Amino acid sequence: MSFGFLGIQFGFALQGSTMSRIFETLGAEKDNIPLLWIAAPLAGLIVQPIIGYLSDNTWHKNLGRRRPFFLLGAILSSIALLLMPYSSAVWMAAGLLLVLDASINISMEPFRALVADKLPDSQRSYGFVIQTLIIGIGTWIASNLPKFMNNVLDISNEAAPGVVPESVKVAFIVGAVVFIGSILVTIFTTKEYTPEEMKKFDPDSEEEKDEGMLKTILGTYALMPKIMKKLGVVQFFSWFAFFAMWTLANPALTSHIYNAPKPQIEEFAQLDAEGNIQYDADRVILFQDDQTRLEYSERDKSYNEASDDVGSKMGIYGLSSMAFALLLTFYTSRFAINRKIVHMGSLILGGIGFLLMFFIPGEPDMLYICFGLIGFAWGSILSMPYAMLSSSVESSKMGLMMGVFNMFIVVPQIIAALGGVVFLQKLIGEESIHAMSVAGIFLLLAAFSNLLITDRKAIKYDPA
Structure with a gap:
């Protein structure tokens, strides 16, 4: 039932490891990159509650309750993935990011609800951990695709100024194929319970009159349970x-760890009196001379190689989250766990991983340790909060509740995109690596915020 998450994570991982690189390639300033990402959380804020409500109130005789949304999201996401690396301007890439993230959310939100639909409370930690295991596999493979295309298939990772390299384009094509293919596996191999069967499984749930989508969603925001607020x-x-990691890791790490920042074409090109770049008749950039052309080419090559390596090493957090999920899978299939303690410890490890990055300039291999620690936090973020929440929510409202819960995912991203992460980074120092320091501090704050959670049923499933 969770296999489709492999494709969803291909989309998210390519977006997370490569999108800032595309923005930089198209000429975006480093400090403006988070703002260019704002389309992604905005799409989630709007789409997820709506899709949650619609999927709770949908029943298709062939596709069931959640699977129609899997299919729609997969088709739209695959189209966006195919078009993204062919963007010719920053505004075009930002617009396609909005389409891509909204489409991924259409598929993703019902997957969370599907696990809760099909599993009793005693198996939900196990179910969400299995989902995390598949997400980890997708993260690692997709993050390594651009480097694999260049090193193994010999597809060039170099391109003219303002053009996305061919290796990145092919990686996005592969991502589109995997996305729709894995979603189709789930659609064709998973049975959903009818509304009547769901009622039998949860006879204590109250039958409520449908007051319409907008009123229901707003009412759910107003009356959300305490456990949701604390989580x-x-x-x-x-x-x-x-x-902060997805938007600024590439510029931060390529400059701080690899000493290979993206070269600014304005420093190498011929400029007119107003500082505009000059082009020849074929719209090819005119360099100052052959020496500056060669210097730009060498520095851009170093940047692209560093970006490939950053993306590859970011994939390690997918591997370690997979290992974390695998261990929890074996354990939670037999025993109860203290979800709060597991989540707190995992977030502390992730915070240490981010903070360590400042102390390792010139040592890219140390990033294996950093992202390995971050993966423990990621694996827990993708499973423990949902397991804790689903233990306190009626099955008839699971899709809507998961969608509303998404508010606590997208609002912090919107605040970060509107300048929050850059502002906090500059309070620490001008160096871009301090964006990762901010990420580490915030993960530690997240860890100790778990102390707010006191609901016994959410913390630990008790078979008795």
């Missing part, structure tokens, strides 16, 4: 940290 604090700090 929301944890989620706020967690997702602020990871948004």
Whole structure:
């Protein structure tokens, strides 16, 4: 039932490891990159509650309740993935990011609800951990695709100024194929319970009159349970940290760890009296001379190689989250766990991983340790909060509740995108690596926010 998450994570991992690189390639200033990402959390804020409500109230005789949304999201996401690396301007890439993230959310939100639909409370930690295991596999493979295309298939990772390298384009094509293919596996191999069967499984749930989508969603926001609010604090700090990583890890690490920042074409090209770049008749950039052309080419090559390596090493957090999920899978299939303690410890390890990055300039291999630690936090973020929440929510509202819960994911990302992460980074120092320091501090705050959670049923499933 969770295999489709492999494709969803291909989309998210390519977006997370490569999108800032695309923005930089198209000429975006480093400090403006988080703002260019704002389309992604905005799409989630709008789409997820709507899809949650619609999937709770949908029943298709062939596709069931959640699977129609899997299919729609997969088709739209695959189209966006195919088009993204062919963007010719920053505004075009930002627009496609909005389409891509909204489409991924259409598929992703019902997957969370599907696990809760099909599993009793005693197996939900296990179910969400299995989902995390598949996400980890997808993260690692997709993050390594551009480097694999260049090193193994010999597809060039160099391109003219303002053009996305061919290796990145091919990686996105592979991502589109995997996305729709894995979603189709889930659609064709998973049975969903009818509304009547769901009622039998949860006879204590109250039958409520449908008051319409907008009123229902707003009412759910107003009357959200206490456990959701407390988990929301944890989620706020967690997702602020990871948004900082997705948007600024590439510029931060290529410059601080590899000493290979993206070269600014204005320093090498011929400029007119107003400082505009000059082009020849074929719209090819005119360099100052052959020496500056060669210097730009060498520095851009170093940047692209560093970006490939950053993306590859970011994939390690997918591997370690997979290992974390695998261990929890074996354990939670037999025993109860203290979800709060597991989540707190994992977030502390992730915070240490981010903070360590400042102390390792010139040592890219140390990033294996950093992202390995971050993966423990990521694996827990993708499983423990949902397991804790699902233990306190009626099955008839599971899709809507999961969608509303998404508010605590997207709001911190919107705040970070509107300048929050850059502002906090500059309070520490001008160096871009301090964006990762901010991420580490916020993960530690997320860890200790778990102390707010006191609900016994959410913390630990008790078979008795």
